Amino acid sequence: MGTPRETRQAQAETVVDRLEAEYPDSTISLRYSNRLELLIAVILSAQCTDERVNTETKHLFEKYDGPEDYANAEQDELAEDLNSITYYNNKAKYIRSACETILEDHDGEVPDTMDELTELSGVGRKTANVVLQHGHDVVEGIVVDTHVQRLSQRLGLTEEERPERIEEVLMGIVPEGYWQQFTHLCIDHGRAVCTARNPDCGDCVLADICPSEKGDSEIDLASGEPW
Numbered sequence: 001m002g003t004p005r006e007t008r009q010a011q012a013e014t015v016v017d018r019l020e021a022e023y024p025d026s027t028i029s030l031r032y033s034n035r036l037e038l039l040i041a042v043i044l045s046a047q048c049t050d051e052r053v054n055t056e057t058k059h060l061f062e063k064y065d066g067p068e069d070y071a072n073a074e075q076d077e078l079a080e081d082l083n084s085i086t087y088y089n090n091k092a093k094y095i096r097s098a099c100e101t102i103l104e105d106h107d108g109e110v111p112d113t114m115d116e117l118t119e120l121s122g123v124g125r126k127t128a129n130v131v132l133q134h135g136h137d138v139v140e141g142i143v144v145d146t147h148v149q150r151l152s153q154r155l156g157l158t159e160e161e162r163p164e165r166i167e168e169v170l171m172g173i174v175p176e177g178y179w180q181q182f183t184h185l186c187i188d189h190g191r192a193v194c195t196a197r198n199p200d201c202g203d204c205v206l207a208d209i210c211p212s213e214k215g216d217s218e219i220d221l222a223s224g225e226p227w
């Protein structure tokens with residue numbers, strides 16, 4: 001078991017420093033060329049891999065151009081165009097409805113506030129944070145996905161379970177200038193080393209400060225279960 005820094009702030013700062021050195025080019029992996037494409041890609045990425053979304057959006061973004069195209073699309077046709085994505089039927093409904101709202105209430109533009117974004121169908125705080133950060137350069141919070149959740153718990157940054165609560169805790173300890181990058185660093189490390197099922201603690205740059213480190217710790221602090 002590693003020895004965490006004395007405070008959670010210090011722990012968070014060390015995590016950021018180490019992961020930044022490890023993944024200097026860390027950034028969003030969804031592909032998009034405008035705000036609407038970003039919004040759609042993020043809606044599609046819920047419980048689906050970014051890789052799968054990128055494959056599907058390649059032809060989707062060629063066929064549909066602008067909120068009118070999605071809002072006027074037939075439900076069955078749009079769903080069929082998304083059929084390799086998890087929950088494609090629901091996601092097609094969300095996208096059509098969100099685009100209707102964008103046309104009716106926002107002059108066809110993707111809104112730039114948390115309140116307006118989360119009023120769109122299929123858009124929760126996590127999706128809104130991604131769109132604000134990457135579409136509007138507005139950083140209001142920290143995107144908490146499954147990797148951020150797992151790593152934050154394993155590293156002893158939080159004991160909270162719900163993403164909204166985890167985000168609040170992280171906003172109190174991660175330096176504000178790193179709120180956006182923290183997510184990408186956790187995602188890169190979560191994919192490369194600290195995977196859900198079999199983290200490679202022996203090859204981890206955080207091992208000496210990680211209270212879940214498999215060498216000594218018997219417990220995975222993310223699941224609360226023995227390794």
Ligand code: SF4
Pocket residue numbers: 154155193194195199200201204205206207210211212213214
């Ligand atoms: S790979 Fe192991 S040591 Fe590294 S952060 Fe994950 S649980 Fe901790």
